[in-house]
Amino acid sequence: MTSIVINRRSLLIAGGAVLAAGASGLLLPARAEGLAPTASMSGGANNYLKGAAIVDRIGKGGFWMSGTVRRAGDGAPLAGQRIQIWAHTTEGQEHEPQSHGATLTDKNGAFRLEMPQIIPIFGQPHGHLAYDSGEFKTVFLRPVMKSAKETSLEAHFVLQPA
């Protein structure tokens, strides 16, 4: 035999849960509606070479650069978007052509490109990514690794129509 005891605590928890569910249901689409475009980061375009070739891997690989590309406003994933990636790695300096490569996003708007290990340059271990294909406004990102020992780095784009 089970009896349902409604005391003040259970009422508060249940009420809170309903409120939270309701609020998130209301807030999430609202937030997605207003998904702000990613701004270019300062220094992001440094040593950019326009039109890097789409490659399976930059150099010998060993390090993974990944991220997503979404549309500003509704946050819809953007497939087939070209993302260019470059960095100072164990196989070349930032401005050297072999340090550059590009990849396309999949149907979920995700991209992933293997590249050589990024090493600190100008005092910070960092990578560079660019969306510069014309359909949306150009964005340059410059994410910094928490430690030079890390073997992956992420960067996310929210693009707005050009």
Add this chain to the structure above:
Amino acid sequence: MKSARVILIWAAFAAAICVPIAAATMSPQLEWRGPVYILAGFAGMIALGVMLVQPLLIGGYLPGLPARIGRRIHHWTGGALVVAVVIHVAGLWITSPPDMIDALTYTSPTPFSPFGVTAMWAIFAVALLATFRRRLRLRTWRIAHTLLAIVIVAGSVVHAILIEGTMETFTKAALCALVLASTIKVMTELRVWRKRTALRGETIARQ
């Protein structure tokens, strides 16, 4: 006994500057850097080393080098500091022009850049003031130099500590701590802001 102390002080002084630079030559980062970038990095370290020399010379803390002689050497090492900073900046400019332009225009994403660039301008300002020193009132010159030296030392130490580069963390921190400590020691002992001390020092400084 006295000579042992002299040797010990000089050995500690040499080690304070040479050990961090020697440690940096072991850095694995060097393998992936070009010669100009490596030169620029070491010029920066030498500049930091000179910043330890400067207050020690002025304070007369090195045995066999009283402040009277130390002050003369201080002028030359000050000139060397300007040269080292110019090589540091020029080398980094050649390595990556856009990154150096960002730094010089205070638009760099790296937090240490504005500290280094501010220290650089303060070093140039001291060098410029030093060339016109005889036209300045002694007290004006000493206060101006002291204030700029505070900017130089504080800026350079923060700059060096925040950089993830070829310097080994512990030896870099130790050198920075010694630069700070010797600067604070010489400034508090000389009391440049005091009129009386300034006048007493005048006969020496004008030589």
